[in-house]
Amino acid sequence: MKRLVLFVLFAFGQLGICQQASQDPYAEKLVGSFVSRAGTPIILSMQEKALNRLGDRAALGLARNMGAQVPASPQELDRILSVVRMAFAVPEAINSDVDREPKATSMLLSYLSLLPLQGNAKAEVEDTRVYVSRQIAEYKAKQAVEKK
Amino acid sequence: MGRQRSRTWTTCLYFTGGHYTLPLHLEPRATRNLNVSEIIQNQVPDAEGNIIPAGVHEGTAKIAGSHADNEAILVAIGAGIYNVRKATCGLVCDGGCSGYIAVAVEISPFTITAGGTQQLSLVGAYISGGKANLPASWSSAPTSVATVDTVTGLVTGVGAGLVTITATSLSDQPVGIGPLCHSEVWHCPTAKFSATGSGTVKPSLTSISPPQGLVGTAVPITISGSGFAQGATIQAGTSITVSNVSVSSSTTITATFTIENSPGAGGNWNVTVTSGGQSSNSKGFFVQIPSSLQVISASILPTGTSGGYGCTPSANFGIVLDLKYQTLDQRNPAQPISNATMVPHETANLSPPVDQDICPSRVSTCTHTTAADGTWHDAPYGGCAAATFSTSYTQNITMLVGGQTPGYAVRTNNITLSSSGSGHGSISNGSDINKSR
Numbered sequence: 350m351k352r353l354v355l356f357v358l359f360a361f362g363q364l365g366i367c368q369q370a371s372q373d374p375y376a377e378k379l380v381g382s383f384v385s386r387a388g389t390p391i392i393l394s395m396q397e398k399a400l401n402r403l404g405d406r407a408a409l410g411l412a413r414n415m416g417a418q419v420p421a422s423p424q425e426l427d428r429i430l431s432v433v434r435m436a437f438a439v440p441e442a443i444n445s446d447v448d449r450e451p452k453a454t455s456m457l458l459s460y461l462s463l464l465p466l467q468g469n470a471k472a473e474v475e476d477t478r479v480y481v482s483r484q485i486a487e488y489k490a491k492q493a494v495e496k497k
Numbered sequence: 498m499g500r501q502r503s504r505t506w507t508t509c510l511y512f513t514g515g516h517y518t519l520p521l522h523l524e525p526r527a528t529r530n531l532n533v534s535e536i537i538q539n540q541v542p543d544a545e546g547n548i549i550p551a552g553v554h555e556g557t558a559k560i561a562g563s564h565a566d567n568e569a570i571l572v573a574i575g576a577g578i579y580n581v582r583k584a585t586c587g588l589v590c591d592g593g594c595s596g597y598i599a600v601a602v603e604i605s606p607f608t609i610t611a612g613g614t615q616q617l618s619l620v621g622a623y624i625s626g627g628k629a630n631l632p633a634s635w636s637s638a639p640t641s642v643a644t645v646d647t648v649t650g651l652v653t654g655v656g657a658g659l660v661t662i663t664a665t666s667l668s669d670q671p672v673g674i675g676p677l678c679h680s681e682v683w684h685c686p687t688a689k690f691s692a693t694g695s696g697t698v699k700p701s702l703t704s705i706s707p708p709q710g711l712v713g714t715a716v717p718i719t720i721s722g723s724g725f726a727q728g729a730t731i732q733a734g735t736s737i738t739v740s741n742v743s744v745s746s747s748t749t750i751t752a753t754f755t756i757e758n759s760p761g762a763g764g765n766w767n768v769t770v771t772s773g774g775q776s777s778n779s780k781g782f783f784v785q786i787p788s789s790l791q792v793i794s795a796s797i798l799p800t801g802t803s804g805g806y807g808c809t810p811s812a813n814f815g816i817v818l819d820l821k822y823q824t825l826d827q828r829n830p831a832q833p834i835s836n837a838t839m840v841p842h843e844t845a846n847l848s849p850p851v852d853q854d855i856c857p858s859r860v861s862t863c864t865h866t867t868a869a870d871g872t873w874h875d876a877p878y879g880g881c882a883a884a885t886f887s888t889s890y891t892q893n894i895t896m897l898v899g900g901q902t903p904g905y906a907v908r909t910n911n912i913t914l915s916s917s918g919s920g921h922g923s924i925s926n927g928s929d930i931n932k933s934r
Contacts, residue, residue, distance in 0.1 A: 378849040391888055393880035393914075394817060395843065395851045398858045439859040 375410040404448030407436030440488035512556035594685035596671030597621040605694030610701035611724025619664040624673030654698035657773030700724035700777040709783040713758030713898035734766035785826035787896035808881035815881035816922030833871030887915035
């Protein structure tokens with residue numbers, strides 16, 4: 350009987366983790382918490398690590414979080430770009446090779462650059478695109494050296 | 498009288514109610530008279546303080562060498578008779594052979610370990626009830642189990658199993674028989690004696706390397722000892738599956754211990770080796786359960802640029818640490834656990850909830866590879882913002898072993914994190930994590 354109870358608890362434990370991933374595969378809640386924070390957004394290291402592991406999935410989460418909305422303010426755009434940067438800040442920490450290819454990220458940045466943004470917002474978007482490209486290029490170069 | 502050298506004999510006079518001992522020195526072929534009447538009359542105590550009461554008129558006399566039964570003597574007795582009232586034999590002799598009536602190998606059965614020794618003796622039992630060691634020649638069978646020194650009887654264990662030891666007395670020994678009455682000089686009969694003994698040689702276990710392993714892992718181990726033979730098996734307890742047993746030599750066995758991944762597997766397990774049908778002594782193998790994390794150091798990561806380590810210049814409120822932990826087991830005092838398959842995992846009551854492996858991260862020290870001393874880094878640790886803030890949350894750390902969840906709970910940090918200005922921050926768990934900048 351004791352074994353059965355433990356097994357059931359274990360099975361539920363597993364289910365909980367699986368549910369978390371399957372119900373939010375693009376970490377929409379996580380990226381949304383960074384973008385939509387009122388007041389002073391605090392970047393906790395634990396959440397930053399989670400973003401670092403998303404890679405291209407962060408762009409999908411951002412797209413799903415934004416929906417048809419456009420960034421309401423320069424601050425919101427900054428937060429979106431900050432999330433993109435954090436998602437590619439540590440390419441070796443990204444969970445899957447697929448997410449190291451910034452395909453959705455490129456589409457998101459292209460979409461943002463087409464918006465009627467004020468000030469140097471377009472330049473920030475472009476800087477972010479360059480940053481992501483450089484991060485991935487450096488990672489690939491590093492990997493190539495390690496393979497040799 | 499006696500053999501060709503002087504001897505000191507002991508004459509013991511027995512009577513109803515006591516005895517009296519009288520040393521008697523004799524040169525070879527010499528003759529001594531023993532006047533019992535004079536002894537009784539003088540009332541001089543012997544070495545033990547005994548006297549023969551004046552009223553004693555009847556008794557027996559026994560003559561023995563200084564080595565008691567373990568000495569063959571040839572003696573002729575001429576009875577000097579003074580006022581004899583009663584005699585139980587003829588005029589010449591009344592005696593017997595105080596020789597051996599049985600022999601045995603002692604100690605038998607015996608138990609030794611391979612490489613160990615045991616001194617054996619061929620012991621003769623006298624008709625008088627006394628015992629003495631006999632010089633003997635020794636042999637063993639099979640010699641693959643134990644050898645014996647042919648002269649001394651010292652047995653040395655070679656391999657696990659059963660052994661038979663045979664001892665044969667080196668010379669003819671007098672045989673003990675009952676009272677003899679002869680009218681002439683007589684000799685005790687003699688014979689050579691043999692006896693066998695049996696022994697068990699057990700395998701010996703001296704060490705297990707490593708002496709401990711992490712729960713839920715497969716640990717290659719080397720057992721050192723003696724008396725190991727092909728076909729040897731290892732017993733290690735219900736929570737440890739033993740596989741890949743290989744007898745490298747009579748002194749070394751290698752194997753793999755696969756430890757069950759459950760809290761019940763933790764603790765000390767007795768390990769024994771069975772070889773040649775014999776079980777060895779046991780040695781402990783300790784199964785470690787990750788039980789706690791000790792903070793070794795907490796370093797403040799300096800402010801960096803984008804992708805740097807600490808807070809960024811644009812969000813320089815708060816504090817970020819590089820925490821160095823040491824994973825400890827359940828013992829008291831706790832011992833470090835070093836195992837590369839152990840994965841630190843964290844959950845936190847943030848929104849959304851955090852449920853992830855602690856490493857890797859943007860800080861290169863953060864890896865799952867545990868150092869030899871069981872240390873690893875949780876970095877970055879803290880938080881930053883672009884303005885003053887204060888927040889609190891609870892972080893629970895578990896150690897995942899073999900990818901199995903839930904892991905083993907090792908620590909809870911109730912964190913308070915705040916900043917009162919640019920370039921400032923403080924973080925505390927109220928106990929061993931307290932840092933400010």
